[in-house]
Amino acid sequence: EAQVTQNPRYLITVTGKKLTVTCSQNMNHEYMSWYRQDPGLGLRQIYYSMNVEVTDKGDVPEGYKVSRKEKRNFPLILESPSPNQTSLYFCASSGGMITGTQYFGPGTRLLVL
Amino acid sequence: QKEVEQNSGPLSVPEGAIASLNCTYSDRGSQSFFWYRQYSGKSPELIMFIYSNGDKEDGRFTAQLNKASQYVSLLIRDSQPSDSATYLCAVNKGGNKLVFGAGTILRVKS
Numbered sequence: 569e570a571q572v573t574q575n576p577r578y579l580i581t582v583t584g585k586k587l588t589v590t591c592s593q594n595m596n597h598e599y600m601s602w603y604r605q606d607p608g609l610g611l612r613q614i615y616y617s618m619n620v621e622v623t624d625k626g627d628v629p630e631g632y633k634v635s636r637k638e639k640r641n642f643p644l645i646l647e648s649p650s651p652n653q654t655s656l657y658f659c660a661s662s663g664g665m666i667t668g669t670q671y672f673g674p675g676t677r678l679l680v681l
Numbered sequence: 682q683k684e685v686e687q688n689s690g691p692l693s694v695p696e697g698a699i700a701s702l703n704c705t706y707s708d709r710g711s712q713s714f715f716w717y718r719q720y721s722g723k724s725p726e727l728i729m730f731i732y733s734n735g736d737k738e739d740g741r742f743t744a745q746l747n748k749a750s751q752y753v754s755l756l757i758r759d760s761q762p763s764d765s766a767t768y769l770c771a772v773n774k775g776g777n778k779l780v781f782g783a784g785t786i787l788r789v790k791s
Contacts, residue, residue, distance in 0.1 A: 599777065601779070603781075608689075608783055609783060610685075610769065610781045610782055610783035610784055611725070611769065611771075611781040612781070613778060613779060613780070613781075616777060616778070618777060626778060627778070627780070658724055658725070669727045670715075670727060670779070672724035672725050672726070673724060674723075674724055675724050
């Protein structure tokens with residue numbers, strides 16, 4: 569089954585404690601992306617990757633890091649989480665941006681205390 | 682001005698009616714346009730994409746694009762209660778950066 573998986577699905581942490589949210593896709597997609605979704609603001613792109621070792625900033629990259637060492641994996645790293653990073657996070661992958669369907673993972677709900 | 686604007690709704694329509702969802706965007710260089718549906722507590726799923734002016738139909742859904750007016754819309758014919766969801770408009774500005782609107786809540790009343 570074609571899918572994007574994220575772990576963990578729910579996470580409560582404290583300010584400053586480094587965390588990683590994993591994302592994996594089994595569709596051999598080149599394009600992967602991370603979004604955060606906040607009420608009234610919609611989905612905002614954090615980082616995206618066109619292929620292995622190729623990443624670029626989206627609209628809200630501050631406070632986040634990503635890496636793409638393998639095609640299937642695209643982890644999101646919060647080196648020092650702060651309460652304003654409390655949000656719902658989605659990973660997505662696509663075979664191509666212009667016409668390709670973007671598949672979203674199930675989401676990770678993060679609460680930073 | 683937001684890059685992609687949608688009326689937050691909720692838009693309420695009776696079952697069987699046509700639901701019309703609208704989206705405007707600010708960047709004239711935008712290349713392709715997407716409509717996603719998101720049920721409460723779920724992840725977004727793609728309904729349609731369009732990149733040429735005019736209409737594109739897929740079953741009960743029709744996407745309309747007018748680049749001169751910087752306007753894209755989604756029509757849902759014969760609306761069903763199962764269509765009740767948040768509809769997200771997304772715009773590819775080029776360079777593979779996708780910008781989403783905040784979404785329109787649609788409620789279909791039976």
